Amino acid sequence: MSYSIAGAQPLLRVDARLTATKAFRLDINALRALSVVAVLGYHFQMPGFAGGFVGVDVFLVITGYLMTGKVINDLSLSRFSFHDFSMMRMRRIYPALVVVVVSSAVAGWFVTLPGEYLRHLRQACYALLFLSNFTFDNDNGYFAMAAQTKPLLHTWSLSLEWQFYIWMPLVVCLVWRVASGSKSKLSAIIFALATVSAASLAWCLWQSQHDAMGSAFFSLRARAWEPLAGGLIAAQEIRRRVNGDSEASWLKTPIVALSGWVLLVGCIAYPLPESKWPGVLTILPILGASMIVGARQGASEGGLLGMSPIQRIGDWSYSIYLWHWPIWVFALSWLSLRGYSVDAAQKTLMVLASLALGAVSFRYVEQPFRVRRDIWTPHRLMVCSGVVFALLLGLTTMAVLTTGFPSRLPEYLLPAEVARKTDTPRDECFRNSNSIKKATETYCSFGSAETPGRPSAILWGDSFANQYLEPVSAAALANRIHGLIATQSACRAFIDNPIRNAGDQPPCRQFNRSTLDFVLAQGQPSIVVLGSNWGDAREISALIDKLLASDKTVVLIMPLLNIGFDVPQKWFENQLRAGRAIDEWKLEADPGLTMSDLRHEIAQALSKHQDNARLIKVDPQAIVCEADQCYLVRNGQSNFRDTAHISNVNAMQFKGAFESAFRLAVHAGTETKD
Structure with a gap:
């Protein structure tokens, strides 16, 4: 039997109803599986996943539903604690994130230019502080490095999610304390979350039309309505149970769930405009995910959604998401250095590698930290996290002082870095x-x-x-x-x-x-x-x-010229393959180039x-081109700093x-x- 705070005695009668909702949702786990597969298909540029980036939006709906429901349930049972909630999220997110961040820092040592490696280490520190959405927002301008050079770019969504974990409980707890009576508290919470959600959606729609820098993509202000869509469903479900209302039979039907799945699959397959994301079209995948979550259908173990492969991918989804993007970035770098293109077979291998590392991470990283609480006490978890971050910060400081450890590379490669960093x-x-x-x-x-x-x-x-x-x-x-x-x-x-x-x-x-x-x-x-x-x-x-x-x-x-590829990066790769300096690099002055x-x-x-x-x-053009040849590199210096702009050198x-x-x-x- 649980104990309630003074003035909340009526909640004693609904404890069973509240705790009964903790049954594992196979449909939500299947939704996780679809979301991560969509993201993999989109990032690995596979056919049929032109809009697969919406998988991240679906993840936000799921986390909003589960976490908002947990906070309200714990408040109803008089057992909510900011410390316990934060540690629960820390156990779930941080260990696997640390492994991926550290692994990417090690891999980057061998395959990245000094300036690029320094940026990567800085981004790694921000990722471990759950602030990477801010740093990638600042690096999202016209001169931003290509996404394929940022192994931790995908951690922006984790940072945004963690920031949601901070302010959502604060808002819910504040409203809970101010309102009186259990039913009034729940109604007040729903009103507050709906108000914040409406304001966030309005801001999102305005930003999508007026934000030339694309900052809305990384902004919690513009995306808060996405997790709150799930949070409002959870809050409504709890209020209906407390009030003893019916289960909204019109919503909890197979046709609603099926419609949600169809809508979501359509969004994943259709080439949605990412440049205006999030925006008005973002409502579609959020609506589809909300319909699936709210319908509570297809949760039987013998059904399609309960099939073992789908459920396993759902279990591994977080680790798969963490690993897939660094695999893609470093595989592209490795293949490019050796002059290979990326074909269907190599993409398939990357998908399999993402699934395999996701499974290993789930089994040997995620689960031990979540289950073995006798070993991984809150104190040990925080101390170890602090040590890892301190070591990474020390490495980043050394990288700043040495400008990215240029001594680890042959000296003849450094002019390529000089050209790029200007x-x-x-x-x-x-x-x-x-x-x-x-x-x-x-x-x-x-x-x-x-x-x-x-x-x-x-x-x-x-x-x-x-x-x-x-x-x-x-x-x-x-x-x-x-x-x-x-x-x-x-x-x-x-x-x-x-x-x-x-x-x-x-x-x-x-x-x-x-x-x-x-x-x-x-x-x-x-x-x-x-x-x-x-x-x-x-x-x-x-x-x-x-x-x-x-x-x-x-x-x-x-x-000037229409080059179409990153000149310093390609020059770097060509020299590394040749094992020597290439002081002159010319291209034929064909009509496309000129x-x-x-x-x-x-x-x-x-x-x-x-x-x-x-x-x-x-x-x-008359200066960099002679007769039928155009110089990309001359006298050991690059004429360009990227795909089109001239280098300062x-x-x-x-x-x-x-x-x-x-x-x-x-x-x-x-x-x-x-």
Whole structure:
């Protein structure tokens, strides 16, 4: 018999009803199995799993249902403890996570570049603190490393889940203490959770339309409604049992459960738009999972969902999820280093490896920590966790001091790392996709000091403009030109049109409107340097027409190369396979690499200005390409820092082209005045 707190005597009569709900849910375990298989299929790029990333959303519904139900049940039985709840979750999540994090740190030592390894160790520390969703959010911008270089990227969901474990019990306990009477307490909890869920969903839908950085993907604020969908089902079930109400027969029917399974499978198979996730379409898998959980069908051991393979995968699902992504990342790295592509057979092996390691982790890591509480007492669990984290933090500190332990690699590989780790120049002045920057001034300056009577310039565009800032600044200084920086991530320069640019992000459209207004409002800056990830010759032509008509001199930076792969990474791999330094690497200048079609379209669109001295073109392709060959690496240095952007180490090779352009611009401006 349990004991209740004062004023809660009526709960004594419902203890049996509350504890009777603890029977193992085979249908929920089958839902876990489907979810983890969906995630594996999506991440391993297997046919039929185009929307498999929704498996993470389904996991959130399950954890919300189980954990919210546990908190409310324990409060009803006067036995809830934040310490006990946290330790229960710690036993369930932390040991297996530690093994995967430590294993990934060991594997990364042998296959990653110094800068990449340093980032990985930092991310590992955040993962063990359940804060990795924040660090990956900060690394989610335009210059973020590819997902395939982050072995612990998937731990963002665990961090978000743990943060839910913190605030959900706090809200439920606070409402429980404030409300009076068991029935009123439950109704108040449902109202509070529903209010928070509605606010979170509203925020999610707003963010999906206005968040250019994709921060909503990692945000608990935008995702809290997902676990709360399950939590509200649990709370409603408990209230019905306490009130002695019927079991909502219309909900707990096979047709509801079957509809939920069909909806969920459809979401997994259909190519849902991950770039707008979570958003309005996220309601579909959450609804499907909620229908399955709420219907409570298909839980018999002799049924389809109770089949042993399905239940075993459900049991192993957490460990499978932990292991699958590092397997994928490190397997891709290993195969790439040896020049192999990833085919169906190799993907199958990765799936089998994920299942096998998941089974081993469940048997030898998860279960001992959960069951052998005589050995793994709370004190020992916390001490061991602290020791592991301290060791990892020490390794990370050493990695910071040595910049990623470069001595573990042959010296000839280090220039590849130097090229990659250089980021956009004057980063404090480069706006992110939400048009936010660290510098306080509206437009940062470059080049010479502002001089009355001398022309001034503005560099306008996205990262493909900002990457030339060092040679542009040096050329401006040589020509006594004062310049301003107007560059924003993933925001090409264009004249905003409500119809034509409806698909562009609002911050980008506003940035281009304000920049154009600034340029046209006065005589200076008289020189406009345009650079962007160009794709539409008509858009370029319209902007240049507008500027030339306003007596501006335009310096147009032409497209460089369409490479399509990470140059420093591939250079690193090629040298490692060869076992020696490769100081020169050229590719055939075919039409795809040189973007000849786009360049021809730009030339055609601007042919009407061919005799206009105030339109000056800078062609960086003429500097990195000779005859029918284009240099990716020259004189032991990479020309590129990623798949398309130039590296800072070789940026000054373009200085001469910009010096010539500025001399022509100054001369054209003088002739116009005359």
